[in-house]
Amino acid sequence: MTKQFKILTVCTGNVCRSPQAEILLKDALPAEEIYVASAGTQALVGSHMPAMAQEAIGKANSDQHVGRQLTPEMIERSDLILGMAREHRRAVVELCPRARKRTFTLRELAMLVEVTPDRYVAEALNASPDAREKMISAIEAVRLSKNLLTTSLADEDLDIIDPYGATRDVYNTSYHQVAKATAAVASLLQRAAE
Template sequence: MSDGVFSILAVCTANICRSPLMEILLRARLDETRFEVASAGVRGWDRKPMDPAAAAELTRLGHSADSFESHPISSRLVTSADLVLTATREHRSAVLALTPQALRRSFTLVEFAELTDLVDAPDPRALVAEAAMRRSLAPADADVKDPYRRGPDVHRATADQIDAAVTRIADRLNALVATPQDAP
């Protein structure tokens, strides 16, 4: 991932449902000149399209999965990320088993969304550091349910949960990098 740009890695199981939703929604909502986003799966498939039901939810939210291809996680991806957002605590544990030094920059999506409302910082990297120090303030139930091979109602609930958390995170990160000329 590029120097000077804040990089985010979204992680789930196979990188075909939750983490692609996280990646594509974050990429759409963040300032592309200041942020870059990738995704991977802890048991990820290589170059597979998004799950059709998850892709349908992404379309419902106004985005396309047409160019998406899945990727397995690697220590290089984790090491290069300024922030790692996982779907569940189990995924976070898998990230840390691969790259233990990522502890202070790895959170579940829901956990980090909650923490961004509770901590203050002057920039994205400081926000991640402050969130890591205040992790105990995050909710205990911070997992995003796996919708794979489940009904449309589960896919919709999962997509809506991801969308809400991504919106909170993107709004906060964009505000931290906004310059005076960006203001209306």
């Protein structure tokens, strides 16, 4: 059995954005090859997702999630860390500087996936027969494509809106940002897992 590729999604309280990303990635990716977890930089430890976050994602199992605090050990064990905003990416790197090259905001990685030429990804996938190594190589190929972003991004383009304590519309907007970005990331990792 090959070692699983491990993804960690991170937000502030670990009750809205990062658990939604976790659930969507788990649904889209093969569990035998990819492990997905989430945590918060200021987690509401033991708390469940708010009702509007559960409604937005529409998953029956979303009420089983409980918030947990981000630790350096979680970061060390992860092959890919996806912060929901720049502040989460920064917090991860401050806790574990060695994680810099495998830490992105979710929207940042999704944008990089979209601009990376297929041939770069194909070359990365051909580099190893092992699924986990293929995924690591694919993420690195995408990271190195950062210079292909032709439009300058506003800082807010890299962040998922924080819905906590906001209106239903904000929860829905936030969820749609999470869903769109996770779909792009999942498509990359699905190719590597084939």
